[in-house]
Amino acid sequence: MSTKDLEKDRYLNKVANREALIGVGIAIFNFIWWYAFAYGLGSKDPSEYTYVFGLPAWFFYSCVLGFIVISIVVIFVVKQFFVEIPFEEEKENE
Template sequence: MVPKLTEKERNLQIKKEALISIGLYVAFFLWWYFAGYGLAEASKEYIYIMGLPLWFFLSCVVGYVLFSIAVIVVVKLFFKDFSLDEVADEDKGEEDEG
């Protein structure tokens, strides 16, 4: 059963989930950027892993796997399943008064 939250609780949860999502995206972009550009310019001779240059392997392959796992963990720990349509009883009384 999906829990009913008050309007204030729903808004706080939505803001929290949005900030976490943006934070994960920024972290993924920074990982991709610094692994890709930082390692590519740091060495003139490439190291290859599975036929791919190290900078590409770390930025695109490892980064994708790492942040896919991070998203799964974050969603299980911080995100809540709740109805956007139904409002808890506390708010229904306030809506009738207004």
């Protein structure tokens, strides 16, 4: 590989590593949100449950709102932080 290729390689790796770490970060956030609301609000007696839109609050916050929040986070992160990189060989395949 030439020096230019090596530099490009290093750059691509840096981008890929950073985005993988972001993925792990979102997954951890997703897990905490999901777990905390489900078992934080859901472990009391069902007769003491509060309700949002007719659903038990634990379920609404954990599964419905959680899903919406994660979707927004994913959209935001991809639009803001994900870099478009050219892949090698694309010209060959066309």
